[in-house]
Amino acid sequence: MRQNIRIDLISPNELCLLFAANFIVTVSDVSC
Incomplete structure (x- = not known):
């Protein structure tokens, strides 16, 4: 999972x- 989100x-x-x-x-990933 990508965590490179700039909150500001x-x-x-x-x-x-x-x-x-x-x-x-x-x-969706879990259920597939």
Whole structure:
């Protein structure tokens, strides 16, 4: 999982979307 996210360059909404996307990808990887 990539952790090279610059928190200071993204807004809370973008952070939330990235978190949701990472969560979905993680669940997909686990279930495959």
